[in-house]
Amino acid sequence: MSRQPVTRIEGLAAPFDVSNVDTDQIIPARFLRRPRDTQYGTYLFHDLRFDEAGQERPDFILNRPPFRQAAILVAARAFGVGSSREAAVYALQAYGIRAVVAETFGDIFFGNALKNGLLPVRLPLSTVNALRDAVAASPPARLAIDLEREELVAPDGAKHAFAVPAFARECLLQGQDEIGLTLSFLPQIEQFEARRHTPTV
Amino acid sequence: MSGRTITEKIIAAHSAEGAAVAGGIVTLRPDVVLLNDVSGPLAFEQFDAMGATRPFDPARIVLVADHFAPAPDITAAGAIAMTRDFARRHGIAHFYEPGRGGIEHTLLAELGMVGHGGIVFGADSHTCTAGAFNALGIGFGSTDLAGALALGQLWMRVPESIRVELTGTPGPYVTGKDVILELIRRISSDGAADASLEFGGPGLDALPMDARMAIANMAVEAGADTCVFEGDAQSGADMARRGVPAAPAVTADAGATYRQRIAIDLGALSPLVAKPPSPAAGVPVEALRGQKVDQVYVGNCSNGTMTDLRQVAELLRGRQVAPGVRMVVVPATQKIWRQALAEGLLDVFAEAGAAVSPPTCGACFGGHMGILAAGETAIATTNRNYRGRMGHPESQVFLANAWVATAAAIAGEIVPPGEVAAMPGGAA
Numbered sequence: 290m291s292r293q294p295v296t297r298i299e300g301l302a303a304p305f306d307v308s309n310v311d312t313d314q315i316i317p318a319r320f321l322r323r324p325r326d327t328q329y330g331t332y333l334f335h336d337l338r339f340d341e342a343g344q345e346r347p348d349f350i351l352n353r354p355p356f357r358q359a360a361i362l363v364a365a366r367a368f369g370v371g372s373s374r375e376a377a378v379y380a381l382q383a384y385g386i387r388a389v390v391a392e393t394f395g396d397i398f399f400g401n402a403l404k405n406g407l408l409p410v411r412l413p414l415s416t417v418n419a420l421r422d423a424v425a426a427s428p429p430a431r432l433a434i435d436l437e438r439e440e441l442v443a444p445d446g447a448k449h450a451f452a453v454p455a456f457a458r459e460c461l462l463q464g465q466d467e468i469g470l471t472l473s474f475l476p477q478i479e480q481f482e483a484r485r486h487t488p489t490v
Numbered sequence: 491m492s493g494r495t496i497t498e499k500i501i502a503a504h505s506a507e508g509a510a511v512a513g514g515i516v517t518l519r520p521d522v523v524l525l526n527d528v529s530g531p532l533a534f535e536q537f538d539a540m541g542a543t544r545p546f547d548p549a550r551i552v553l554v555a556d557h558f559a560p561a562p563d564i565t566a567a568g569a570i571a572m573t574r575d576f577a578r579r580h581g582i583a584h585f586y587e588p589g590r591g592g593i594e595h596t597l598l599a600e601l602g603m604v605g606h607g608g609i610v611f612g613a614d615s616h617t618c619t620a621g622a623f624n625a626l627g628i629g630f631g632s633t634d635l636a637g638a639l640a641l642g643q644l645w646m647r648v649p650e651s652i653r654v655e656l657t658g659t660p661g662p663y664v665t666g667k668d669v670i671l672e673l674i675r676r677i678s679s680d681g682a683a684d685a686s687l688e689f690g691g692p693g694l695d696a697l698p699m700d701a702r703m704a705i706a707n708m709a710v711e712a713g714a715d716t717c718v719f720e721g722d723a724q725s726g727a728d729m730a731r732r733g734v735p736a737a738p739a740v741t742a743d744a745g746a747t748y749r750q751r752i753a754i755d756l757g758a759l760s761p762l763v764a765k766p767p768s769p770a771a772g773v774p775v776e777a778l779r780g781q782k783v784d785q786v787y788v789g790n791c792s793n794g795t796m797t798d799l800r801q802v803a804e805l806l807r808g809r810q811v812a813p814g815v816r817m818v819v820v821p822a823t824q825k826i827w828r829q830a831l832a833e834g835l836l837d838v839f840a841e842a843g844a845a846v847s848p849p850t851c852g853a854c855f856g857g858h859m860g861i862l863a864a865g866e867t868a869i870a871t872t873n874r875n876y877r878g879r880m881g882h883p884e885s886q887v888f889l890a891n892a893w894v895a896t897a898a899a900i901a902g903e904i905v906p907p908g909e910v911a912a913m914p915g916g917a918a
Contacts, residue, residue, distance in 0.1 A: 296900055309679050309768060311876045318856040319530045322558050322566040325535070341864070367680040367717055370713065370876060371856070373615040387756035393680050396715050401631035446730035456515070460908070467637070467645070469542055 294464030295406050297432040298387045300360025303350050304425035310364060311371035312398060315437070320374075329376070329383035352383075355429040361423040363432070364391040366414055369398025379404045387435050392417050403457040404466065410434060410451050411440060420449075432471040438460060493743025495651040495716045497686040498739050502624050504609045506643065512650040514745070518549075519643045520628075522613040523601050526594050526851075527555040529613030529632045531572040536636035545580050552584040552603065553577050553593040557851045559587065562858040592823025593705065595627070595791040600823055604723045605734035611638050616791050616873065619715065621706035622699060623728070624721030624739050628688070628751040629710060636791055648714040648873040649686040650749040652677075653742075656693030658757030663907045665801075666701030667793060667871065667891035670708040671762040672754060676771035682714035685749055688742065690720035693756045694806035699728045700797035704891075707792035708873045711769040760766035763869070763904060764889040775894055778904045781810035785810070786899035787880070788892050789820025789853040790848070796826055798892040803835040803908065805896040806842040809827070809915045810856030810904030817844035818860045856880050862887075869898045 292385040320332040338349050345352040351359060362368075362381075368391040369377060378401045381389070403408045412420070423444050433442040436458060441449045443454040453461070460470050471478075495512070502510040506517035523546075525533055530543065530553055537545075545551055548730055553573050558566035570587070577585035585639070589598050595616055600783070608625035609615055613635040620627030628646070630638070638644050654673060672679075687709045691700075702719050710719035719725070721739020762772040778782070788794070788802055799821060811817045819839050821827035827849055831838050836846050854858030854872040862868055862881030867887070870880065875887040888904065897907035 303553060309771075313856070313874070313876045313879050322563070322569055323533065323567075336878050363725070367683075367713070370679055371615065371710075371876065372528065373613060373629045375529070377632060378631075393683055394674075395628050396630055396683060396713065400634060404631065418663075438756045454647070465729055466633075 290462050292406055295408060295461040296437055297433065297435050298361065298408060300387065300431060301355060301358050301429050302363050302424040302432045303356035303359035304421040305350060305362045305364045306421060307369045308365040309370060312369055312374050312395070313350055313371060315369065315377040315450040321374060321376055324378055329380045330385070333384040347425040350388065357404065358385070360385055360387045361425055361432050361434070361467050362386055362389045363417065364389055365417060365421070366392040368394050369402070370395035373397040375401045376381040378402050390417055390420060403453070403461065406461060408434060408461070412441070412449055412451055416449055492747055493515055493745030495650060495746045495748065496684070496688050496740050496742045497626065497651050497716065499752065500607055500609060500718065501648050501771045503607060504632065510648045512648050514648050515645055516648055518609065520609040520638065521609045522550050522552060522598065522608070522611055522714070523635065523638050523906045524552045524554070524594055524598060524612035524614070525619060525635060526557050526614055527559060527566070527573050528557045529635065530576065531569045532632035532911065533574045533613055533636040533639060534572060536633045537639050540636060540640060542640035545582070545639045546830040548580055548582045549558065551582050551639065551754040552594070552598060552601070553582055553586070554591050554597060555587045556591065556593050557855065558747065558857050559850055560848065571657055571871070578690030586847050590824060591792060592826065593791045593851055594737050596703070596822035596826070597709045597795065599623060599661050599703070600732065600825055601733045602732035605636045605729040605738045606725065606737040607680050608710055609648050611635060611644065615710045616707055618709040618717050619703055619791055621709060621717035622702035623713070624719055626716045626718055628716045629779045646751065649684055651686045651688045651746070652682055652750045653748040654687055654689045655691040656689060656756060657703070657753065658693055658698070658755045659696040660759060663893040664756070664759045665891040666697060667753060667892065668762045669756065670705040670771070671764050671889065672774040673752065674708065674712045674761055674770045677712055679770045680713040681767060682712040685714055687712065687717035688718065693754070694720060694722055694757060698797065699724060700795040703795065704792045708769065711873060720867050725782040746879045761891060761894050761907065763894060764875055766875045766886040766888065769873065769875060769889060775904060775906050776888070778888070780907070781868060781888070781904040783815060783869045783898050783903060785860060785862060786815060786817040786860055787820070787853055787868055787870035787872065787897050788895055789822060789852065790872040791822065791851070793892055794822030795819055795824065796829055797832045798871060799835050801892040802896045805893065805900065805910055805916070807838050807843060807916060811843040811899045815902050817899045818847055818853065819844050820847040821849055821857070823849050853880050869895050869897050869904065887896065899911065
């Protein structure tokens with residue numbers, strides 16, 4: 290399957306100063322019985338964003354201008370831990386989040402994010418903390434993430450190198466999933482198979 | 491060549507490459523692919539979108555309606571219907587609904603589909619429960635498992651391993667739950683990230699299979715990719731009992747490379763309670779003495795076994811759930827439910843004023859069958875106590891073993907279980 294290639298993400302960043310963000314927080318379980326729909330953006334961080342009456346909690350970061358328009362979350366440590374629910378990635382994307390920066394990610398979340406074109410950026414905790422402070426101190430602050438160069442550019446112009454598993458990076462850059470990327474090599478695969486099955490004397 | 495871990499050996503034996511070294515990428519072929527009514531429907535959509543027309547091997551796919559089952563509403567019923575329909579369309583015999591099944595991870599073991607050296611791919615983070623059986627259970631998202639459904643294989647990075655050496659014999663009221671809460675307390679929620687936890691050592695002798703399942707189940711709460719126990723006479727006998735074809739246990743080589751080694755003396759442990767909102771926030775039960783509870787929940791894929799239900803019954807027999815406290819007991823599978831019935835345990839629970847639920851993931855993940863209101867506190871034998879996990883975001887969950895949970899039900903507050911056992915009222 291093909292989708293939008295992810296090469297460069299440039300956008301408003303929101304500081305999300307929480308460690309151990311479990312996927313139950315990202316999307317509470319009661320929304321999981323629903324099929325994937327256009328409402329997923331409203332499920333994102335639902336119980337942190339809204340009160341019981343459905344009113345926005347004014348202190349929640351994504352309810353505060355300008356962070357409401359955030360495309361990048363700068364979190365802390367252990368983002369996306371716990372339940373394997375892929376809906377956590379859908380909710381982030383439906384809201385408009387295209388990348389999350391953190392020291393570590395839940396392993397299953399990390400895989401789910403890459404599969405769906407949400408970029409998880411792993412950086413040392415000191416860097417993550419400094420970036421978060423920077424985007425909190427002078428909003429609206431923007432970050433630029435260059436996947437080709439595996440480099441994040443901070444508001445002050447400082448560049449931070451990060452790494453994404455090579456194959457996942459290739460899929461994202463080309464806008465392909467694993468099957469699509471493999472099929473793009475079909476001529477070479479067929480050539481190889483033909484050679485392999487040709488009896489040698 | 492240096493020695494290999496259990497994880498590397500099991501992965502190598504299931505890889506197209508025939509070899510596996512931590513950090514490398516392999517093409518991995520699982521023995522079983524497991525999906526539920528939450529992860530399944532999303533995977534089925536992806537399966538169709540990938541252009542797949544039939545699953546790799548219907549006999550090795552297990553579909554379980556357990557999360558929102560029995561269906562609490564129309565939307566959930568729709569998700570189960572999608573799962574049922576996928577099973578029917580593709581001739582998947584292993585489809586289980588309430589009345590026949592139970593919670594997927596406990597059920598999979600009961601069905602005899604996991605044993606020494608096996609690999610389970612599950613679209614659920616607690617697939618690591620299979621580690622109890624000297625097998626690897628690996629959790630994935632729905633898109634990954636759609637690929638596994640179609641092709642019977644996935645690419646995967648071989649995890650490094652962390653060796654957990656168990657010694658000693660647990661004291662009274664110390665269970666598998668306390669072993670894993672102790673481990674997570676020590677290494678925190680991401681201490682085993684990108685790794686497999688390998689449990690072994692002489693302490694295994696004192697840990698029955700149910701205790702091992704309770705430990706393996708929460709490996710993911712330490713951030714682990716997967717986990718595996720050493721096999722032994724107990725796991726071998728367990729396989730024979732469940733009808734799993736005999737297979738030698740997979741052992742680690744003497745020179746295997748571990749990222750870290752952790753020693754746990756079972757004899758030094760006391761019952762622990764993990765405070766909200768983190769499974770890593772374990773403290774001795776004494777530290778929480780007097781903490782009032784509104785609901786006590788015994789069940790889920792970590793602690794809904796016969797071992798747990800017998801512990802509950804031992805304390806509840808001849809005693810009552812405290813006024814103002816609700817107790818919900820959820821046997822993990824239909825077979826366990828019936829065994830508890832046969833042993834008279836369900837009547838002990840009912841007599842004491844506890845409600846017995848059909849097998850389901852239920853309230854553990856905030857689904858149904860015991861959701862908490864604002865301001866309420868629960869103690870549960872489940873595996874996660876995140877904010878709002880069991881209901882309202884302003885409710886809280888303490889995690890503990892079945893002894894501790896039952897003691898709290900009787901006392902109305904957290905107390906050491908030994909004190910409740912010493913109180914008058916228990917049947918001899």
